[in-house]
Amino acid sequence: DTAVSQTPKYLVTQMGNDKSIKCEQNLGHDTMYWYKQDSKKFLKIMFSYNNKELIINETVPNRFSPKSPDKAHLNLHINSLELGDSAVYFCASSQSVRRNYQETQYFGPGTRLLVL
Amino acid sequence: RKEVEQDPGPFNVPEGATVAFNCTYSNSASQSFFWYRQDCRKEPKLLMSVYSSGNEDGRFTAQLNRASQYISLLIRDSKLSDSATYLCVVGVTSGTYKYIFGTGTRLKVLA
Numbered sequence: 506d507t508a509v510s511q512t513p514k515y516l517v518t519q520m521g522n523d524k525s526i527k528c529e530q531n532l533g534h535d536t537m538y539w540y541k542q543d544s545k546k547f548l549k550i551m552f553s554y555n556n557k558e559l560i561i562n563e564t565v566p567n568r569f570s571p572k573s574p575d576k577a578h579l580n581l582h583i584n585s586l587e588l589g590d591s592a593v594y595f596c597a598s599s600q601s602v603r604r605n606y607q608e609t610q611y612f613g614p615g616t617r618l619l620v621l
Numbered sequence: 622r623k624e625v626e627q628d629p630g631p632f633n634v635p636e637g638a639t640v641a642f643n644c645t646y647s648n649s650a651s652q653s654f655f656w657y658r659q660d661c662r663k664e665p666k667l668l669m670s671v672y673s674s675g676n677e678d679g680r681f682t683a684q685l686n687r688a689s690q691y692i693s694l695l696i697r698d699s700k701l702s703d704s705a706t707y708l709c710v711v712g713v714t715s716g717t718y719k720y721i722f723g724t725g726t727r728l729k730v731l732a
Contacts, residue, residue, distance in 0.1 A: 561717055561719050595664055612664035
């Protein structure tokens with residue numbers, strides 16, 4: 506069973522389109538994250554939710570909107586896609602960032618987004 | 622200055638060699654420390670947490686120096702399968718808690 510899954514794995518789209526990436530974890534974790542890994546392989550936090558509550562919202566364009574319908578799911582919607590949005594987007598989860606700082610994060614396989 | 626800095630490498634070493642990676646962090650309020658491994662076109666996976674007293678897991682040894690804000694990873698008897706990018710990760714509290722990733726150090730173990 507896949508612990509953290511993301512769909513789609515690959516996404517090729519035109520500039521200006523709107524797209525969504527979905528993430529699900531079956532680990533029973535409370536905390537979920539979205540990271541962006543750019544072409545230089547730098548992995549940067551975008552958002553974090555704890556039990557459906559937004560707890561981290563880094564300096565990300567408001568074209569990016571996360572949604573957590575329940576604590577097992579965290580989706581990312583991107584409006585008006587731009588060339589610079591091309592990257593690998595990783596979803597991750599951990600047990601609960603509020604209870605234990607020394608926590609393992611479990612990552613999904615990533616969604617490779619290419620904006621043309 | 623980046624919050625978590627690593628030498629990007631690549632480090633090219635022969636099989637059986639010992640190799641060490643360093644990582645420095647800038648936030649003195651950092652509370653947790655990790656090494657993750659990322660294979661090409663794959664997701665990061667936890668290699669080991671780093672504890673204040675230092676810790677070892679088989680061929681891997683991690684050290685933390687809070688005074689110098691420095692973390693290290695030592696790999697002994699390198700295997701071909703150790704070839705990957707090693708990410709230093711620091712947990713910080715700044716209002717809320719978040720993990721900051723270094724840019725990674727690339728290791729190639731050569732036959």
